[in-house]
Amino acid sequence: MQYREKIRQAYLEAMEIQTWFPRKSLINAQPARLFEGRSQTTCISAIDANTKPETVTTSPVTISKQNTPVKRLSSHDILKNSYTPEPVVSITPEPTQPASNISPEGSANSKFRLAIIPLEPDSLVVAEIPYIGLSQFTHYHHRLLQDLSKTLMLPLPSDPQFVREFTWPLTKIATPRGLFGQMIQNDHQAADAVKAYLTNQFGLPRRKIILLLGQAAARFVFDIELPFDKLRGIHPQENNKQIIAISHGLNELMKIPGLKPEAWHDLQALRHVHDDK
Secondary structure, three states, X not given: OHHHHHHHHHHHHHOOOOOOOOOOOOXXXXXXXXXXXXXXXXXXXXXXXXXXOOOOOOOOOOOOOOOOOOXXXXXXXXXXXXXXXXXXXXXXXXXXXXXXXXXXXXXXXXXXXXXXXXXXXXXEEEEEXXXXXXXXXXXXXXXXHHHHHHHXXXXXXXXXXXXXXXXXXXXXXXXXXXXXXXXXXXXXXXHHHHHHHHHHHHXXXXXXXXXXEOHHHHHHHOOOOOOHHHHOEEEEEOOOOEEEEEEOOHHHHHHOHHHHHHHHXXXXXXXXXXXXX
């Protein structure tokens, strides 16, 4: 608990957030008034005085007996009434289905959307955004990313209108022939497609700092096998020529403010990258 509080205080200090305010007494303020209330015994006596005992009247209950003749059944009739024949169940063998040709890799198809924000001259941000909707990278996400970049001493992001989005799986609308809709779009192919898109459009290998925010960004850009908790943090690549930093997504940080100290703990080492250069 003390370790988490230490991380929280470091985050608040870096963001210049004041956690308390000095208490000042006003000049013409009156002294605090004492609470004047009745004692507990007075309240109890008042309640007892207002309550009156209730009288409960009971009336005798009369039970009428009716003498009805009971018909006696013979043992043959009893056995006849208790026996019910069971329905005949016909069992038909199920038709055998041919084995499927789909590989285990093709059974897992993820749906995700990534926002790609270049931080010139040599940094890149890949952030996970909600999958459903037209434009999910709002000005709230942009403002949060600006505060995060300023705290980590990174270049500020460009205007939101220049943000690119990558959506998976690829639909038939992506091409007139509909070839993408006929592909087996599993997670491994998704990772290859994301890396190819970032390499061709944004020059992924030449970027010195790559900031991955969210589980989908971490899995499909860095490592698809490891869990997200083990991916969080700083990962130097290629003899410290490229640094990959991973933490929570922008949407999660806005919904759960308690994750901001954890994100600060994951990414605070980026502040010293420019000093080392």
